[in-house]
Amino acid sequence: MRLTCPLCGPRDRREFYYYGAAEYLNRPAPDAAPEAWDDHLHNRDNPAGLVQDLWYHEQGCCSWLKVTRNTVTHEIVTVEPVAGGAA
């Protein structure tokens, strides 16, 4: 599996750290109801097919990346930086 980092180009999967679903970006407000935090931290759509998730280019440019992938075929569709509004 290779991910094409927008800054570094195509790189081996081993350079990246997988964090989880891109929903982690939609952080509830600090004073949001506990249900919102529970949902944010724990519950997932968990689809078989296209997903968006967060990867960190740990052994490269250290960018956080939003990756669109297929969980059935392992195909990587797009890789965008989280910073800079692309998210």
Next chain:
Amino acid sequence: MRYSGFRVITQGLFGNAGWKPAWRDPAPKAEYDAVIIGGGGHGLATAYYLAKNHGLTNIAVLEKGYLGSGNIGRNTTIVRANYFLPGNSEFYSHSLKLWEGLEADLNYNVMHSQRGLINLFHSDGQRDAFARRGNAMLNQGDDAVLLDREGVRELLPYLDYENTRFPIYGGLLHPRGGTARHDAVAWGYARAADQRGVDLIQNCEVTGIDIVDGRVTGVQTTRGAIRAKKVGMVAAGRSGQVAAMAGLRLPIESHVLQAFVTEGLKPVIDHVISFGMGHFYISQSDKGGLVFGGDLDFYASYAARGNLPMVEHVMEAGMTLMPMIGRARVLRSWGGIMDMTPDGSPIIDKTPIEGLFLDAGWNYGGFKAVPASGYSMAHLMATGESHPVAAKFGLNRFATGHLLDEEGTGSQHNLH
């Protein structure tokens, strides 16, 4: 037909012509008292205990493929009760006791082998943690022996004791831990459930869950609609999708876990050995193959195969621990889909929909749990109450903060 040594001999004398199929292949009825979605280990065990312990026999197991086509036939077969946290500890202890009587109960040889499981440790801090875990196991009534380095060397002389990165300080031996034949567990439960009247319906994918006024009324399947007042969702890695049919969103992310087996060798590894620091564990099957594995591939996946980096990592860890296996050739590798929860512990509970029950979130440790999970899920479906050994596996524990984070790694699904 009862199985026995005598029958094996007489069948052998008469050309093995008298064996019958181990279970029927019925067409689905229009209505059952209860249906179970998923014919893996947990679904089949649930059906068996519903029939045996609660007298519910007008029930069906609906399996989209063939019985045992999921993780029940893909795991590395380790059976153990070495948990630490109250909640997990009594559950896995109960499961191990059921394992110990399982073959007599099912009249089926599941090849349960209590060969002893050894968890290695490599630092003073890890030794303290394992000593504490061993004490928790003893308090639970199970067995644990803390071995020092020489104690490990006596049992496992072939490990590399010169490793400087992860020097072997000792190990926690769980003598009643071991392995079982995974397929046989599915087949044994299937046959025993069928004998008590349970319909096992294969090639029957559930495609919808019918709900009227907050109550479950049945399911839609590729073999037609089936009415039932009680429905159990027991779909392991596919739990998220099955639950979505009922409009539920689960605290589960599905991940792929790989495993490997070598060509058959003469007996060389007598125990189950776990090298947690290297993400590697190994045992030898009765056929002689070295069966081993490591960690998840770490990214969400529904592919029943993994990627090469984890293959390399597992091989490296194996060579680090026991260089003697380097000449063995790997025959096969495969992957299975793990239903990972944010605390690494399972869910056996009611859902907000009346009559709809959930048994899921088995992470990478659901094989050893099969007997107790079926037992507790059957109890829940029959009585509406959680069985005491599974009382802490509630679906809302994530909302209330009553987590069972055995590894203490936080709420990220893939870190358990």
